[in-house]
Every structure is written in structure tokens, then in C-alpha cells.
Amino acid sequence: MTFGGLPTRWEPLQASRGLAIVAPGRAYPPSAPLLDLTRRALVQHGFAVQELWWDSTSRTEQEVAQPEPWVRRHVAAALADEDADHVLLVGKSLGTRAASYAAERGLDAIWFTPLLVEPALAEAIAANAGRQLLVGGLADDLWDAAIARELADNGCDLLEVLDADHGMGTDDAVRTAEIHLEVARAVDAFLRQT
Template identity: 75%
Template sequence: MTFGGLPTRWEPPGASRGVALVAPGRSYPPTAPLLDFTRVALLQHGFTVQQIWWDSLTRGEEEPEAWVRRHVAAAHAREDADRVLVVGKSLGTLAAPYAAERGLDAIWLTPLLTDPSVAEAVGANAGRQLLVGGLADALWDASVARELEEGGCQVLAVPDADHGMGTRGAVRTAEIHLEVARAVEAFLAGAAAGAGA
């Protein structure tokens, strides 16, 4: 499968132990750094990666949450896997209610924690979840993140990171992306340990 000539599905080198559905941001495609590093980590940990590509300008009058849910549900319906993990970035984190209803593990990059439907869904999800955000992001609510962490979510909150998990400095932005990659790696390593228990 391809989108604009780019591959959208990636298989791990060995047997797949599950499928990760990647829901991007409004202007942040699956090939952008945070999601691409996450793709590499998922493959390393034995997940098949199915990227969801969309053009948010085609949404029309459909509500954003319903629009994201429709795309994620369609991608999920095509999978025949016992284990499904959802990765969402910004707009893609509107898939949180869908994931919560099914108890799916999830990685939420810059989740829209100021949106009550996202925050409540993350809090209600029985699956393992990682939340990544920056304190310089107006869409990240630090108090909500703390509550979710107390409720069992793993949280990486970077003080100087904005909604793109960056700053005005190139080196510091690269350092932040490395922090995110390490958090994703630790989360997936923990998931593997839990699955083996």
C-alpha cells in the first residue's frame, strides 16, 4: 500500500506480534520526525506499522473526532491481529475514545489534553498508555497530565517543548526528539516484558 508513492505499511524483520495504527496530526504526516522515530521503534519491537494518511482539508463539515474515528476504525477493521496499538499525534489523539472503548494500548504524542473528550478517554482506557507533551504547548494541560500519570499512564512532559516537541534552537529540538525516542523505546520495552509475563 502506498500514499503519494510512499509506503504506508511496514513489517518487522521477524514474526509480527501486533499491529500499530499511526494516526498523524493535521499538518504532521507519518513521515515527520516524531512519528518516523516511533515507526522505527515499533518495528524494532516486532510490530507491523500501518500508517494512516489523510488530508484534513477534505473533512468538510464532519466533526474532527468523528472524522478521526472513521479513519482509525477503517484501518482497524482491515487488520487481523490479536494485538493492536494506536499511535496518535495531535489531531490523531482524537482517536483516544475509540482506543478506550477497546482497551487498546496507545502512544499519544502531544495529545489534546485541553479537550475533555480526549482527557476523559485516556483516563478511562484500561490499556497501557504513554503521553508525550511539552509545557510550552497550549494544548497540553499539565494538571490533567499529572492526574493521568497518577492513574497509571506513563508521561513525558518536557518543560521547553512546544506542540511540535521543539524549540527555536535546532540542537535543543534534536535533544527533545531524542528524549521522546527514549520514552517510546522504554514504553515498548515494558510492553514486551508485560506480554512475556
């Protein structure tokens, strides 16, 4: 499968441990650094990976006002013909609106810059019995550090970066690369335990 000439499905060389669905951000596609590094780590750790590519700018007014059903519908469609025993969701910003879907099914998840300022999304993460990794930065207005620590106290793995913005970067290219390396290490450690 491809999207605009880019592959959307990746298979591990060894026997698959399960399937990971990657739900990107509004303006942060699966080919962007955090999601690309995560896709590589997932395949390395034996997961098949299905990337969702969407044009979030073509959503209806209702889908913009209530994005959760739109994201859930995309995730459910990606899983419709799958029979994996172990499903892991990866979401970035808009993609983290799949948290309620993950919670209903107890799915493991990696959430990049989840919209913790939205109570319903934070509650969905809190309700999930699956293992979860939360990644965010204190320079992100959509990240709530108090909620993140509360979720960590209740079992979520947490990587919080002091100077990272919503894109998990800064104005400094070298520092941004360092942050991405820190995130890649956290994802690798999480997958070693999943």
C-alpha cells in the same frame, strides 16, 4: 501500500507482536520526525505498522467542527481487514482524537501532544484500560500539565518536556533534536514493557 509514493505499511523482520496504527496530526504527517522515529521503534520491537495518511484540509465543515468521528472512521477502516491479537494506537494531536476508540477496546496507545485542554479527550484517555504513554511539552497551549499529572497518577506513562511546543520542539534546532531523542528513548522504554 503507498501514499504519494511513500510506503504506508511496514513489517518487522521477526514474527509480529501485533499491529500499530499511526494516526498523524492535522499538519504533522507520518513522515515527520516524532512519528517516523516511533514507526522505526515499533518495527524494531516486532510490530507491523500501518500509517494513516490523510488530507485533513479536505474535511467538511462538520468534520472540522466535530473531528472525532472523522478520525475514528479512519482508524476503524485501517483495522477492518486486520486480525492482529495486539493492536496499539499512535496518535499525534488530531490523531489523538482516536482516544475514545482506544478506550472502548482497551488498546495500548502512545499519544503525542494530546489535546488535554479538551475534557472529552482527557476523559477518554483516563477511561482506557490499556497501557498508555503521553508525550507533551509545557510550551504547548493545548497541553494541560495538571491533567497530564492526574493521568500519570492513574497509570499512564508520561514524558513532559519543559520547553517543548506543540511540535515537540523549540526555535533551537539542536534543542529540538535533543527533545526528539528524549521522546525516542521514552517510546523505546514503553515498547520494551508493552
